[in-house]
Amino acid sequence: MKAPHLYESLRRFCLGAFSVFAADLETGADLPFAFEEHGSYGRPTLYEYRPLVRGFVEARASRLAAREDARQALEDLRAEPAATIFACARAGPKPDEEHALYASVLVPLLVRTAEGCGGFDWDDTAYDRAYLELETSLFGEGHAYGAAAPLVGISVGEQVDLGGEIRVRAAATGELAAHWPEAGGLLPHGFGREPDRLCVLELERSLDRRAAEPPDAPAELADAVTALRLATAAPVAAGPVIFERLDWRPYGIRPALPIAATPPAGEPTRLDRFRGAVAAALLPKLGTVxxxxxxxxxxxxxxxxxxxxxxxxxxxxxxxxxxxxxxxxxxxxxxxxxxxxxxxxxxxxxxxxxxxxxxxxxxxxxxxxxxxxxxxxxxxxxxxxxxxxxxxxxxxxxxxxxxxxx
Structure with missing residues (x-):
């Protein structure tokens, strides 16, 4: 642990927020939930109850900013240059420093802790895990960016690298819902259950700490879809949305480009390593066309x-x-x-x-x-x-x- 004082002040902020949210629930506030269906081809379907804490927390976050534990946490964060740089880089041009720290550090930490707890029953282990992820983001040498889109029209037996840090791989059961509980309503119909709807198209890239903008994932993944369509003649599509993460924490959800997200007519096929090699050869060519x-x-x-x-x-x-x-x-x-x-x-x-x-x-x-x-x-x-x-x-x-x- 690189900043014990930060660990303690942020922990107090999260504990205080949990007490506020627990009181809200006791007075009749509703915590929405998702009933996740985890289909797996050839296996029984599993169901999972998952509280949608992100929306609940973000809707009430402004009430917490005036609390003493929030002010103390912000003061400790301002004393860490790495935290200020991290927050302002995500808040756009000319950000308000205090608001940037609150919105980019405190609220995501609170959300991540609540997701780890499965609600607002405090669990030290969940907070420790969320804080460690935050500290790695603040003090690490760079950032790990990832973007994944559900891929339909194609199946794989093993991971296929397309170059440019883009790959096609099998989706793990529930991996999108683990970071984005609302993902169930954003996935293609039958995703995770049909043989040609078990994969994701994924971009993973290391970013310099000073990078002001994330990669243009919609454009890069759209080029990959075009390369796959050319190489396989399959009805490939990726989307309708792209799930982004930064340092393995949810970063955002963006729409995929319409032409990449729309499945053409045709028969699904298997992406073997031979046609994967063709797609990998085509992808950099598309970038200069x-x-x-x-x-x-x-x-x-x-x-x-x-x-x-x-x-x-x-x-x-x-x-x-x-x-x-x-x-x-x-x-x-x-x-x-x-x-x-x-x-x-x-x-x-x-x-x-x-x-x-x-x-x-x-x-x-x-x-x-x-x-x-x-x-x-x-x-x-x-x-x-x-x-x-x-x-x-x-x-x-x-x-x-x-x-x-x-």
Missing amino acids: EDDHELAEALDRWELSLFQGEPFRSEQLRAALTAALGGGDGLWAASVRAAALLGEDARDRAELFSRLRDLAGDVIRRALVELLLQGDRRALIAGLDETLLGLRQRPRRPTGLRAKAS
Whole structure:
């Protein structure tokens, strides 16, 4: 323990708050609760009663600020530079120091303690655990940030790393509800019970202590969803919300980007390590695709086509193929180039060209995967034209990834 005096003053504040809340309950205040259903595929469903102490505490927190134990706790916190930096970094520009300390340190500590106690019956062990988490946040060298979104449309046998500190893994039973008791109403239907609804898409990153903003988790996880859709052709979606934590404490709940949170039509599939490797190779490419306007447009239109019926689906796919490989020469040239890019021999290329004339979405998906992995789209188009003229061999596809996204 690095600050025993802080331990004692914050403990007195929490004890005083517990006495206030207990009195409120005795006079008729209601403590809401969640009746959590913990489904596990192939196993009996378990149910858990979980008091929703966070909302109860936060609704009454302003009443506690004027108490003597709160003022003493704030005075001790102000004497710790690390606490002031920690609080002000979370309170936005030009924060009021006292309010920042109260809202970012005292109230979360009180909530965490109450959650550990399962209500307002005091438990020293729960407070010690919550205080240790706080002290680690205040005096540690950096911060551990995490964001997790429920993932549907795909299953895994083992954790699959996608790079960029993003991974797909199986969700532990009740892990989201443990930090966010209200999570039950924010999860996709059937999450935790259906075979393709047992995973989370997770970002974990170490942050410098001086970092003023958390990572843009909605955008980063949306790119990961796009990479998974390209690599697997599965109806992958992540959301509808993203659960954020900082130093293993709840930090916030943010909406996922709509295009990532909406499940397309299709059959769920299994993410094996081979297609996981394709998704991992695609993810960093998606981060730089804005440098190529035509390729960015092609990806946007292909992804939008996943959610549309005819005739709009065909219009989007036609525009996607033309933007990706047309090079100003139109849809026919784009189709011929795509067939040359993907086909292993003349018969294969002829079949692919026929399918492209019918705007087969899966062939266009494969062509986009190839374009991303090759890197230089314009040089690739020039190379394909030379191949079609018999001037050179077909451009080599990335070694080891040739068939994995097919």
